[in-house]
Amino acid sequence: MSGFDSNPFAEPTGDNPFNDPSVTQVTNSSIEPVDQYNPFPATGDLAAQTTPASTGPYQPAVLQPSTEPSPQATAAAAQANLLRQQEELERKAAELDRREQEIQSRGPTGKENNWPPLPKSFPIKPCFYQDFSEEIPPEYQRVCKMIYYLWMFSCVALFLNLLACLAAFTTNSSYGIDFGLSILWLILFAPCSFLCWYRPVYKAFKSDSSFSFFFFFFVFFFQVVIFxxxxxxxxxxxxxxWITAFTIISKNKAVGAIMIIVSILFTICAVLSVILLKMVHSMYRRTGASFQKAQQEFSQGVFTSKTFQTAAATAATSAAQGTFQGNN
Known part of the structure; x- marks a missing residue:
């Protein structure tokens, strides 16, 4: 009987597909079936089983309560802004004033004035720009420089004349009038001669101005008479x-000798002035200038002058107001 199976109705072992090891492993495992799985177990700490959120580099946005600035803070900010703007405007105004002063110091030529040659620390600044090699044509530079040297020579003569009159006044009080007038001539003739006949001839040679030539001739003629x-x-x-020198030399030889030297200087000035007047006149005739051209330059200069325009506008306004009031 050992050759027969114990259970004749049992299925053969090799033909049972559920005897496969992979199937038997699943069926015999302790894992609960899906239909019996409880996602909410009655026991156990749910918090312990939850997975904490990952801490990433980004944090959740937190809404801050909106707080508007108070009226006092707004007023303070506005005042600070106004003060800052005022400081900026003052700084710009100071810069504009500085540039305007620089332009005024340069004069109408747009260049910085260099005459009289004064040190930079001196409170009075130069009033004119003068450069013979730059502004005067080469054919006129020699004569223009000679006139400039004549002006300086005449100033030296006037200063020595003051010293001579002072020496005469110390020896005789009756020469007090001469001493007082010598001071007046030095103060009056030194600047006026520079402005009235040297600068006009400088401008005439510079710009070939007929009006400047005529003005120079008119004034310089009286300067020759004064010399x-x-x-x-x-x-x-x-x-x-000469007359005063020979009058005093008989009384005081030292004072008379000083006055003779001054007389020689005045005589040299008179002779040089006549020679230079003729030289300038000959150059003036070669330039093609004329009296009609001088009149045109004068009229154009007057009508384009801001001072004349302002005066004319004021006069016209006054006349119109007077006419309107008269009609009323």
């Missing part, structure tokens, strides 16, 4: 000329 009067030396006129 002649100073060299003659009329008593009590404040000039140490």
């Amino acid at each position: 002649i009067i100073q060299s003659v030396g009329i008593p009590s006129w404040g000039n140490s000329g």
